Amino acid sequence: MNANPEISDIQLEPFKALLLEICGFSFDSGRGQSLHTALINRMAYRRMDSLMDYIALLKRNPDEMHSLVELLTVNETYFFRESEYLSLMMKRLVPEIMNDSPNAQIKIVSAGCSTGEEPYSIAMLLNDILGSESMQRFNIVGVDIDGSVISKAIKGIYGKYSFRGMDHIYLERYFEEAEAGTFRVKKQIMNQVTFQTANLRSSIYPAVMQNSDIIFYRNVSIYFPAQVQEEIFARLADCLNTGGYLIVSATETMHHDLGILALVEMNGLFVYRKLPGTLSRDRRHHRRKEPEAVRPLITKNTRQPEQLKKPEKPDKHFEKINIKSLFDDALEHAQAERPDLALSVLDKIISQDQGFVNAHALRASLLIDAHRLDEAQSACNEALKHDLLCLSACLMLGIIAHQTGKNEAGLKHFRKAVYLDSLCWPAHFYLAGITHLMGENKRAIAGYQTALEILSNGAISELGTKYFPLTFNAQQFLVVCRHKIGILKKT
Template sequence: MNRNSNLAAFKELLLRTCGHSFEKDREQALSKSITKRMKVRGVDGHDAYISLLMCDSDELLRLTELLTVNETYFFREPDHLNMVIDTLLPEFMTIRSPKPVRIVSAGCSTGEEPYTIAIMLWERFGADCERLFDIVGVDIDSIVIASAKQGAYGKNSFRGMDPSLLERYFDPSCSGKYQVRDYIKKLVRFEVVNLLDSSYPVRMQQPDIILYRNVSIYFPGQVQREIFGKLAELLVDEGLLLVGVSETFHHDVGILSLIRQGPLFYYRKTPPIIFAERRSSKHISQPAVQWRGESVQAVPVSTIRSVIRQARLPEKQASDVSGLRQLSDVRERFDEAITLAHLNKYDKALDIIAAIIEQDNSFEKAYSLKGSLLMNASRFDEARSVCETILNRDLLCLEAYLMLGIIARQKGNNDEAIKRFREAIYLDASCWLAHFHTAEILFVQKDVKRSRNSFETTLKILESGSLKERGQAFFPLSYNAEQFIVICRHKLSLLDSSKG
């Protein structure tokens, strides 16, 4: 048997067992690894070694471990992670509560990715993370999983991370490495799993969010499809799957919906009969609405109800029958836009809002929703121009000041943001979102006293109960009042500990 036909047998075996293909430049790596393992096992000749691999699954794993590409680091491709934490996660927290939101890092390598998620969550929720989240990292390679469990990292792993986080979440060790602190380590569990296996362990079942980033690049098309299908099946309804930036379009195979949020993409499991049976009894059922011939249920969270309640149409329109018809038509389409917003279908929602404004440009709430949608889609410049339009029409519109503050904060213009939040508070002293953002800015600026005051005010308003229902009228995809309460308490405890 010549050398290449020997390699062909190895390639075939590895494709079947771990899904990797070894063509062109990877062929040499395969050949070297085989030689290395043959030496270790004292095997003479490719034929004898392939026979050994066929009957010794441990040996097959050892060879696989030499061939996996384990490149990873903390805060890799952070835009995706920020999107998850800032805008996508809150929905799952609400649905799952009081159970933890389940996050799986599939192909986690040495653990930097799931630990990054744990650190980001700890930054927001502190010790409550233990009850709020369940994070699991899996990989085919037992060596990287052992290293992830240990949680000690060299400098290279921190090349994408803010150095202040290194101080907060790691301890230097005598080996020159940095050891992840126990309270972060405790949040993540690791397990050896081959994503090609016919079934996955219990820990991986029914995740809300799967990070499957920079793994599929090593798989040929048919393996990519197979694993993508398995992960999709694993997800809960409406669950999310994120792939690496360079992999996004490999996977649009009709199993999950590809969703765009600003410049970023992710996949969502949206079965055809959506929302008729939602997972949580916490959701109040809403009447079904029609969208392009499909019956979809309006997403029933209190924030939406408050938006709809606030949508007041001009009285004069209701003065005759056609006015009434127009009124109900506009209201129905406004509801549709909100439903679509909650499905993250911002472009479609914006189309409807544009049509509403064209039909009735006195419908003020349509402008506020438009600004909010543009903000959620990270189209900040357009959102700002909508806010300016709103203020030209109504100088007392609270939402416009709030949105301008949030946009300024996103752009890193903290002075402008604080000014806008102050204007919002001037209009309504109980506008907790303005107090909250002010507190966050002051926190980052290390203005301990003023930050504490603002967090305390936010907490007081939220805890007063009567205002909880208000949620965040025009920011339907962000955290709810209860979640903000946890964040405020955590920040106050950090401010307290910074005193001493």
């Protein structure tokens, strides 16, 4: 029984059927009350008291349908929600797609984007890596059935609730203060995202969704019954290029293993992938290379760390624990994307041997990944305290300086890295990036070319692991170097 005597459960049925047909909404699991309240509100607004008249109005007037739908959608979202999927996108999917389609525009769609936090998070992450070039290579699209959330997304103004899953560094980097404690997304990020209203229940999806490389479809399908879930999933799959990925949230994953797309495991997460021949309507069969069996693109360090420094007079306790094997454990956790476990093992190691340089270095790299940059900087300084020539610590200090906009300090650290090892391609790469930012295009081209030459002459797999620890693989740097040189030469 519903609480309000004005509309009985039986009277709700035709509205439920209509909304299921038009929008795919299911009101079975305790959502009947929200439908009831929405109907009362809309009918009061329209000064109507006949349910039959109101349903007739809904059928003939799309604006009224939109207004009702806006009251029924659940728009809960925030920046960097379920960030492990975003980090998987950055570490594996984006490098792979860039590599497979070196010259093509890459499209990432957020289907059911609500107020825009998801597509803006994607734009920020891409901007972090590719700078302003992410605009040229990536087309990010957000669609939602609810016009009111799309209007909010276009305005790009957010209150603190939207930032609850976000590192404050992004607030400083990509937002400016707006009225009354709110923050507006900066133009460079806004310009990268296109928003449009679209109903995923429709049989035809808008052009902005077609030929996508990655579709995020998270926390949307939970409101649809199984039949509708399947239909929408198949239509989204149709929008993907061959080799493209469809990402749902962890709780929704298994419902979609329907044989439409291949379920693949990557870094402990499951995503769907459009392999050749999975669907009949395959629009761009030849654009991308055939995907191989899923392969890791981010080569984490598999090499054994540099010579471990052992304390001169180990005590009995230290001998027992075998610090070397603890470090191997930490490394394994880091490679398997279990940063918290890795960090706790590293803390244990450091509490027993403060001079263990590689523990500080690995710790710093994990902290950079987690955007805990102040702590990462301290970890690098600790490594340098025990080994003044620790190359990875110099590199990471350079990266931290660069990420926090301290380009002069970045130059100093990367130059030191080149001094320590003239073949250190990450240092050449980042030096080129900073000189580009400083407007010195010729030097930037030269820097990228040096990095490219070193990368082209070495075995990529070895180069990717040489300057431990790294988050991106050598192959991806190679692609980015070529891309940057191409762009700089045109300017």
